[in-house]
Every structure is written in structure tokens, then in C-alpha cells.
Amino acid sequence: MDEFIALERVEKVFEVRRRTGFLRRERREVRAVDSLSFTVARGEMVGYIGPNGAGKSTTIKMLTGILTPSGGRLRVAGIDPARERARLAHRIGVVFGQRTTLWWDLPLIDSYRLAHRMYRIPDARYRENLDRMVELLELGDLLDVPVRQLSLGQRMRGDIAAALLHDPDVLYLDEPTIGLDVVSKAKVRGFLREVNAERGTTVLLTTHDLQDIEQLCSRVMVIDHGRLVYDGRLAGLHEAGESERTLVVDLERELPPVEVPAARVVRVEGPRQWLAFPAGQSAAPVVAYLAERYPLVDLSVREPDIEAVIARMYAEKAVS
Ligand SMILES: Nc1ncnc2c1ncn2[C@@H]1O[C@H](COP(=O)(O)OP(=O)(O)OP(=O)(O)O)[C@@H](O)[C@H]1O
Ligand SMILES: [Mg+2]
Numbered sequence: 001m002d003e004f005i006a007l008e009r010v011e012k013v014f015e016v017r018r019r020t021g022f023l024r025r026e027r028r029e030v031r032a033v034d035s036l037s038f039t040v041a042r043g044e045m046v047g048y049i050g051p052n053g054a055g056k057s058t059t060i061k062m063l064t065g066i067l068t069p070s071g072g073r074l075r076v077a078g079i080d081p082a083r084e085r086a087r088l089a090h091r092i093g094v095v096f097g098q099r100t101t102l103w104w105d106l107p108l109i110d111s112y113r114l115a116h117r118m119y120r121i122p123d124a125r126y127r128e129n130l131d132r133m134v135e136l137l138e139l140g141d142l143l144d145v146p147v148r149q150l151s152l153g154q155r156m157r158g159d160i161a162a163a164l165l166h167d168p169d170v171l172y173l174d175e176p177t178i179g180l181d182v183v184s185k186a187k188v189r190g191f192l193r194e195v196n197a198e199r200g201t202t203v204l205l206t207t208h209d210l211q212d213i214e215q216l217c218s219r220v221m222v223i224d225h226g227r228l229v230y231d232g233r234l235a236g237l238h239e240a241g242e243s244e245r246t247l248v249v250d251l252e253r254e255l256p257p258v259e260v261p262a263a264r265v266v267r268v269e270g271p272r273q274w275l276a277f278p279a280g281q282s283a284a285p286v287v288a289y290l291a292e293r294y295p296l297v298d299l300s301v302r303e304p305d306i307e308a309v310i311a312r313m314y315a316e317k318a319v320s
Helices: 056-064 085-089 108-118 123-136 152-164 182-199 210-216 236-240 284-293 306-319
Strands: 005-021 024-040 045-049 071-076 092-096 170-174 202-206 219-224 227-233 244-251 264-269 272-278 296-302
Touching (some): 005 056, 024 056, 045 210, 056 170, 092 152, 108 152, 123 152, 152 170, 152 182, 182 202, 182 210, 202 210, 227 236
Antiparallel strands (some): 219 227, 244 272, 264 272
């Protein structure tokens, strides 16, 4: 099946009641997801990003069947999640970084034993998966430790293992690296890459850490106010965000700002000058032009900062 996850004009409206005075209440609608359509193919690893309150977690909850859409059509592996939540549970794994699914007071291994029974995982398969997970996620020394005694990074690795023991076809990750130090983040990312490559698991990854996306996802979807505002390659965001690349040139000596078509000097420091030009454009003509007319010693191109691009994108959409 090519469209493994498919959303067609999906909506989710929450009704919130607010006290506005003595005995007076106001009803207000929050449109958390608004006419959202996208598809994800089997084996894809897609980043799902957007500012706080954009509707990311709400989308994931609908994809697991925890929440029922207010409108539209939604399918995961051909299953309507809200109608057949139990059947879907065998096909998906979920990690909510902000909330553990493990048994807090019990040793880690007990949560896995429970999953073994709950999902009716064949014994040999369970053992094989557990061994692999323990090895890759370095859980060996942690299995007998009560979950509440684990550090955040250890707990997150434990949660990820729990989500994968039953060999799901899809893995939803809602901020799986939140609060982790750089070493733990690297471990989690390495593991996810491996799972995706080895098992062909389809992964939908929500995060505020753009390095997660840069290192893992060839495709990224940006959601804002419940609507999809970008779907494509991460690199393409630069163009969508109208960002600029910077050419840093070292001249033989201090000179007035150089003059080049299609680029402008944004900074001068002694013999070094910084030129900005559109990110979608090649640096070659700018370099050729400069080399012909100025005494160049050295140069380098700096890519735009993806964080800045996305921040600008969020800001633009917020006003429109
Ligand atoms: N159960 C609920 N009842 C009422 N409103 C809700 C509920 N859950 C979410 N919302 C609202 O829906 C909107 C989207 O929330 P959601 O949690 O999906 O955002 P998010 O993109 O995951 O944000 P964050 O990056 O902060 O996790 C927000 O305005 C939120 O307040
Ligand atoms: Mg969220």
C-alpha cells in the first residue's frame, strides 16, 4: 500500500468552556486541526513540525485513535483509527516524550512482559526483539530498575523499546528527544535511523529540535494553526522561507564594500566582507564576478540557519 497514512480534510474542533463571571460561562471552539490533508508512504520517515499549539499532538492522537476527528477522513494501514483502535494498536507504536507509557513503580522489564502478553507477541519473536532493543538502546543494566528511578534519557530509550516490541508498521514519535542531552539524543537518532532502515518502519516524528529532522527526515511537513503550510524537502524550506546564503570573502587588503550584481554586502571587517544572496541561487556567478574584479585570497559559503528560516516562516503565517 502506497498511501500508508492518509488524511483527507481532517478536522478537530475542541469545545472549551470558560468561566466569564458568576454563573456565566462562555463556550468557545478551538479548531486544533483544520482541513488537513496529507499522505505518507510505507517506509517513509517524515518530520512533523510547527509552533506550540499548532495541532501536532492532536494529529498524532487522531492517528492512534485516542481522539476522534470532527470531520474528514483518516486511514492508517487501511484502518479507521477511531473505529478500530484495538486492531490498529497491533500495527502502530507510539512514544509521547512528555508522558511515559511504562509502569512507573515496576522494573522496566515488567512493562515489556506486559506488552508481550497484551500484544500476544510470539515468544521467540519477543525474545529476539527484546535482545536487539537491549543491545541497540543499551538497556541491559536498566531492565531491573523501577522506571521512576531512571533518568529522562534512560526512560525515553525504555519507552521507545516498548513501542517497538510488537513489530509495528508505523511509529509515531511525539517529541522523543525532549530534554535529552546531546549524547542521549545521538543514541535515539541513531537507533531510529536503524529501525527505519532495517525494518522499513514508517516513522512520523514530531519535534522542536530541528537537528532531529535534519539528521533523520528527507521530508518535512510544517503545520501552523492546524493547517499544513509546507510539505517537502527540508532544503526546500530555505526557498519557501526566502532565506539567504552568505558568501564570506577575504580580500588582499581592506577595501570599500565590493559591488556585485544579485548580492549585497552585509558586513565588513578589515579585509573580510560578508555578502548575502538568495539561497536558491548558485554562488558560482557571484564568485566568478568577484574573482575577475577583486584581489581575492579566500572565500567560503555559509548555508542559512534552518532555525532562523523556520522561525521566520512561523512568524509570517501567524500574521496572515
Ligand atoms: N483536549 C483538549 N481540549 C481543548 N483544547 C485542546 C485539547 N487538546 C489540544 N487543545 C488545543 O488544540 C490546539 C492544538 O494543540 P496540540 O497539543 O495539538 O498542539 P501541538 O502542536 O502539539 O503543540 P506543542 O508544540 O506545544 O506540543 C491548542 O490550541 C490546544 O490548546
Ligand atoms: Mg504537542
